[in-house]
Amino acid sequence: MSTKTVAGQTIKEHFFNTIVVGAGAAGMNCAKKLCEYMDQKGVDQPEKRIAVVTAGLPLGASRMSGSDKQTYYKMGTSPDIADSAESFAKSLTAGGCCHGDLALAEGIGSLRGFFNLVEAGVPFPNDPMGTYIGYKTDHDPYERATSAGPKTSKFMSQCLEKIIRRFGVEIFDHQEAVEFLTTGQGDDKRIIGIVTLNRKAVTENNFGINVFYCENLVLAAGGPGALYETSVYPLGQTGIHGIAFKAGLAGENLTESQFGLASTKFRWNVSGTYMQVVPRIFSTDADGNDEREFLTDFFPSMSKMATDIFLKGYQWPFDPQRIENHQSSLIDVIVFNETQKGRRVFMDFLKNPIGNDKMDAFAIEDLEDEALDYLKATDAMQPLPIVRLKHMNPPAIDIYTEHGIDLFTEPLEIAVCAQHNNGGFGIDRWWQSNIKHTFVIGEMAGSHGVKRPGGSALNAGQVGSQRAAEFIVNAYGCEIAKE
Ligand SMILES: Cc1cc2nc3c(=O)[nH]c(=O)nc-3n(C[C@H](O)[C@H](O)[C@H](O)COP(=O)(O)OP(=O)(O)OC[C@H]3O[C@@H](n4cnc5c(N)ncnc54)[C@H](O)[C@@H]3O)c2cc1C
Structure with a gap:
């Protein structure tokens, strides 16, 4: 030097x-x-x-x-x-x-x-x-x-x-x-x-x-x-x-950038088991009030909506060819539109998905075969998403704890985020x-x-x-x- x-x-x-x-x-x-x-x-x-x-x-x-x-x-x-x-x-x-x-x-x-x-x-x-x-x-x-x-x-x-x-x-x-x-x-x-x-x-x-x-x-x-x-x-x-x-x-x-659902307070992808445990996804206004089950208007049944949430686990990146006919990237589009309205979107691991009055209530046995077979095979049929997550992948919870977010007590704010330049x-x-x-x-x-x-x-x-x-x-x- x-x-x-x-x-x-x-x-x-x-x-x-x-x-x-x-x-x-x-x-x-x-x-x-x-x-x-x-x-x-x-x-x-x-x-x-x-x-x-x-x-x-x-x-x-x-x-x-x-x-x-x-x-x-x-x-x-x-x-x-x-x-x-x-x-x-x-x-x-x-x-x-x-x-x-x-x-x-x-x-x-x-x-x-x-x-x-x-x-x-x-x-x-x-x-x-x-x-x-x-x-x-x-x-x-x-x-x-x-x-x-x-x-x-x-x-x-x-x-x-x-x-x-x-x-x-x-x-x-x-x-x-x-x-x-x-x-x-x-x-x-x-x-x-x-x-x-x-x-x-x-x-x-x-x-x-x-x-x-x-x-x-x-x-x-x-x-x-x-x-x-x-x-x-x-x-x-x-x-x-x-x-x-x-x-x-x-x-x-x-x-060709890649986008997908991720938590925003602590920046982390919510792929894999975060989705496979099928958490409730809801939105609020900018101040955290006025909770809405905003996904429900776009799905014909609870079974389809919950199965798509599950599939986001390993169909994580937004894929324009997976939107029509209620495929899993429809969720990215709906979440994106919701945030564009100034609303905030959260995953709630303490509750299963909540439907509207045209839907059946969530029942894990009603998931489509791909999701149900997976959850059965991994012995993850527990009643709540957080319990399923703890069973399937405890480090996925720990990483949020390390960053001051307790998935056992609080919902996780998410958005469709830029993740990678392909x-x-x-x-x-x-x-x-x-x-x-x-x-x-x-x-x-x-x-x-x-x-x-x-x-x-x-x-x-x-x-x-x-x-x-x-x-x-x-x-x-x-x-x-x-x-
Ligand atoms: C949330 C998330 C999840 C991911 N999950 C996966 C996955 O599961 N599997 C997978 O294959 N890929 C995944 N990726 C992508 C993967 O992490 C990246 O492709 C990979 O880590 C990039 O490695 P890299 O060494 O090229 O760059 P980085 O690891 O990004 O390193 C960049 C380096 O350049 C330095 N640097 C940046 N700007 C400057 C500058 N101006 N001057 C000097 N130095 C600079 C940085 O300090 C750093 O040292 C994920 C990405 C994200 C964001």
């Missing part, structure tokens, strides 16, 4: 081979893989060649977000159901806006990425024979999903971080990326460095400017969370889309952007597709980070940027 004074500002300059921007699950794995590949090649002191730069180590979706059981979607590991990378790729591309070669690479690299996490210590459940057990998620025709609980992606980031710290890689924290330094034009264009503001070092006279020069840049700064008012992105997740566009990176499928920046099959030596991984990469199966974003982040690291070390080399 050296310092320079320009216009009265002290600027710290750092020189590395590769800078990874972002310390979520994708960024952490890329740094780990860079270290390992350099080490395998006998490169001296990988830790002096690689650095991670982040606006905040505890920030970002990986470390702050989740759901009842945050899902990791991987190739099937069942001992009796065969899976293939091609079939995996077909599931990823099914909804469109997802390149076939990227989807295939995500399938081929899936188990490698998954077992890398297992070996790093992420506590994915396995049986005594060593099988990593799968279950079904939204848009998932097979049982490829697994979970390490509500905080899967946090565990991933932390386990990977431990390893890169063991390598001695420096993580520059509190560094908000504000500009990319570019040279050249057309095919010769390169990003040769990034400018950050160290938010902890900003004073009246000093902006805390740092410049990180690099041969290779890996962008892993997550989604454009701060763009949305009604959002389940964690607070503080700003992203770097603006400066990336300014530097000349090409976007792809950017309009587009992003264009990449090739090594996750390299249209600017050579600059790679885009994790949520920022435009690889996800409109109907990504739940959990596939985490798989994509692991595969992309591994492939970017492999390409950098083997094709671009490990030299440190020169002053």
Whole structure:
């Protein structure tokens, strides 16, 4: 590191081979893989060649977000159901806006990425024979999903971080990326460095400017969370889309954002068991008065309405093809319309759904077969949603308790929230952007597709980070940027 004074500002300059921007699950794995590949090649002191730069180590979706059981979607590991990378790729591309070669690479690299996490210590459940057990998620025709609980992606980031710290890689924290330094034009264009503001070092006279020069840049700064008012992105997740566009990176499928029902006081997805226990959903006026069972006007029967609430569990994202004929995304539309009227919407785990005078009263046995069979199979036929939730998934209750919300005594305010950008920046099959030596991984990469199966974003982040690291070390080399 050296310092320079320009216009009265002290600027710290750092020189590395590769800078990874972002310390979520994708960024952490890329740094780990860079270290390992350099080490395998006998490169001296990988830790002096690689650095991670982040606006905040505890920030970002990986470390702050989740759901009842945050899902990791991987190739099937069942001992009796065969899976293939091609079939995996077909599931990823099914909804469109997802390149076939990227989807295939995500399938081929899936188990490698998954077992890398297992070996790093992420506590994915396995049986005594060593099988990593799968279950079904939204848009998932097979049982490829697994979970390490509500905080899967946090565990991933932390386990990977431990390893890169063991390598001695420096993580520059509190560094908000504000500009990319570019040279050249057309095919010769390169990003040769990034400018950050160290938010902890900003004073009246000093902006805390740092410049990180690099041969290779890996962008892993997550989604454009701060763009949305009604959002389940964690607070503080700003992203770097603006400066990336300014530097000349090409976007792809950017309009494809994913939305779904989430709690707003504490930002958390209410997918999975939160819905499968079939809570009452009601609205109030802005002051919390005038309770209404606003869903009831749109459903022909209690059975249909309650079954749709159940199905929102694993048909979680809003899906325009699941609205007509009283399918489950009708609920998102009705909730959205209700909040647009200035009303507030809540889930109440202390009560079963309440109907109108044209409906039968709720009876769990009246649920349609898919819901009833599931609840019977999981022994979750208790009389109240909160008791069913406690039976099916106690950590789903604990996570709210940790954040000062007691589901045993209070309703949970929800809204249809922006959750994920399924587009992003264009990449090739090594996750390299249209600017050579600059790679885009994790949520920022435009690889996800409109109907990504739940959990596939985490798989994509692991595969992309591994492939970017492999390409950098083997094709671009490990030299440190020169002053
Ligand atoms: C509520 C919720 C539930 C989810 N559930 C699932 C799920 O079940 N399964 C699944 O596969 N996916 C899920 N996702 C999506 C998944 O969490 C993300 O795709 C993934 O965590 C993104 O990881 P990442 O490493 O790309 O970015 P993040 O984990 O978002 O990390 C971004 C990093 O960049 C840093 N950063 C941001 N802006 C700047 C800046 N200006 N300058 C410097 N650094 C910056 C941040 O501090 C952070 O370190 C969910 C997302 C949310 C919000």
